[in-house]
Amino acid sequence: MLTLYDYLDSGNGYKIRLLLALLNEPYRWVEVDIIAGATRTPEFLAKNPNGRIPTLELADGSFLAESNAILWYLAEGSAFIPNERLARAQVLQWMFFEQYSHEPYVATPRFIVKHFPADSPRRAELPARLVLGRAALAVMEAHLQRNRYFAAGRYTIADIALYAYTHVAHEGGLDLAPYEAVDAWLARVAKYDRHVLLTRRP
Amino acid sequence: MLTLYDYLDSGNGYKIRLLLALLNEPYRWVEVDIIAGATRTPEFLAKNPNGRIPTLELADGSFLAESNAILWYLAEGSAFIPNERLARAQVLQWMFFEQYSHEPYVATPRFIVKHFPADSPRRAELPARLVLGRAALAVMEAHLQRNRYFAAGRYTIADIALYAYTHVAHEGGLDLAPYEAVDAWLARVAKYDRHVLLTRRP
Numbered sequence: 101m102l103t104l105y106d107y108l109d110s111g112n113g114y115k116i117r118l119l120l121a122l123l124n125e126p127y128r129w130v131e132v133d134i135i136a137g138a139t140r141t142p143e144f145l146a147k148n149p150n151g152r153i154p155t156l157e158l159a160d161g162s163f164l165a166e167s168n169a170i171l172w173y174l175a176e177g178s179a180f181i182p183n184e185r186l187a188r189a190q191v192l193q194w195m196f197f198e199q200y201s202h203e204p205y206v207a208t209p210r211f212i213v214k215h216f217p218a219d220s221p222r223r224a225e226l227p228a229r230l231v232l233g234r235a236a237l238a239v240m241e242a243h244l245q246r247n248r249y250f251a252a253g254r255y256t257i258a259d260i261a262l263y264a265y266t267h268v269a270h271e272g273g274l275d276l277a278p279y280e281a282v283d284a285w286l287a288r289v290a291k292y293d294r295h296v297l298l299t300r301r302p
Numbered sequence: 303m304l305t306l307y308d309y310l311d312s313g314n315g316y317k318i319r320l321l322l323a324l325l326n327e328p329y330r331w332v333e334v335d336i337i338a339g340a341t342r343t344p345e346f347l348a349k350n351p352n353g354r355i356p357t358l359e360l361a362d363g364s365f366l367a368e369s370n371a372i373l374w375y376l377a378e379g380s381a382f383i384p385n386e387r388l389a390r391a392q393v394l395q396w397m398f399f400e401q402y403s404h405e406p407y408v409a410t411p412r413f414i415v416k417h418f419p420a421d422s423p424r425r426a427e428l429p430a431r432l433v434l435g436r437a438a439l440a441v442m443e444a445h446l447q448r449n450r451y452f453a454a455g456r457y458t459i460a461d462i463a464l465y466a467y468t469h470v471a472h473e474g475g476l477d478l479a480p481y482e483a484v485d486a487w488l489a490r491v492a493k494y495d496r497h498v499l500l501t502r503r504p
Contacts, residue, residue: 196401
């Protein structure tokens with residue numbers, strides 16, 4: 101059976117939880133408290149030398165890190181990755197966009213707001229990060245004004261990767277109202293939501 | 303024929319130039335002056351709404367962005383991507399590591415040092431970025447102490463992706479001497495170097 105090392109509040113972890121639910125794949129879930137430094141212990145670094153969750157352990161004891169690489173591994177051969185060469189690369193294009201141009205500016209503000217007190221020096225990062233978060237949303241908006249999904253004309257792991265932090269972007273201070281096509285896409289892909297938890301209910 | 307929109311000094315562009323040389327694939331090369339804002343024109347944004355190079359134009363007029371997605375597209379079916387499912391995902395794991403944990407801290411310092419004057423406020427970013435650049439090199443070092451390549455036990459596009467900015471990391475102020483396994487890997491993969499230019503010779 102698969103084992104997922106994860107943290108409930110992580111959108112990167114949520115991507116994997118959502119795909120596993122869509123695939124009806126059973127797995128063991130192990131919470132790793134990133135706030136308490138549990139990804140920096142020698143025991144965890146032996147699983148993933150980059151010290152990050154999510155990390156997936158396969159039945160044979162191998163480990164795989166990086167949320168979008170885990171999505172690719174799990175979705176291979178399923179309907180969530182297209183077969184056509186260019187469409188496959190376009191799925192990857194949007195997943196690399198997500199990690200480079202979106203996650204640091206949409207996910208990290210949410211993390212700062214949720215985990216650092218109002219007087220923390222980390223809060224000083226927020227304005228510059230939110231400017232780039234709006235730029236990422238504008239790139240998504242331009243694409244979604246002409247396309248219903250990110251690649252292959254249908255719901256793929258590119259949509260899962262971008263849904264994870266976009267649907268909770270308001271928690272980091274990003275107002276989605278100006279991005280009408282993004283909002284319509286969120287509503288469109290919400291039907292795939294399997295009510296997987298992203299955050300503990302208060 | 304393929305057209306590569308690119309900027310000579312870009313390591314992300316260099317990845318594509320190196321793979322195309324290894325594949326003996328002919329292509330048209332179009333320089334886009336990122337310093338002069340040529341990736342922000344309406345004409346270029348129509349090719350890539352995220353306004354970044356490299357961007358690849360296929361023979362049919364489709365566009366593909368994100369250097370590592372372009373590597374995947376070009377290498378599919380070649381010796382530079384393995385066939386085995388886990389090894390393929392491990393190639394992606396290292397390419398996502400490269401974009402999230404390596405490029406902003408190894409490539410961006412080089413960009414700042416090369417393109418911003420000594421009194422530029424951007425220089426203030428250097429110390430914090432270089433700390434994380436050393437952390438990325440330490441993760442590579444730990445892996446390369448036990449492995450000759452990043453995935454599949456052989457040279458793949460994961461090595462191309464990480465070679466691009468690592469072999470010029472000193473230009474951004476990173477000393478590779480403490481990373482002996484990284485240094486040995488650079489020497490090992492240098493045989494694949496096709497003397498593709500990364501920077502105009504002075």
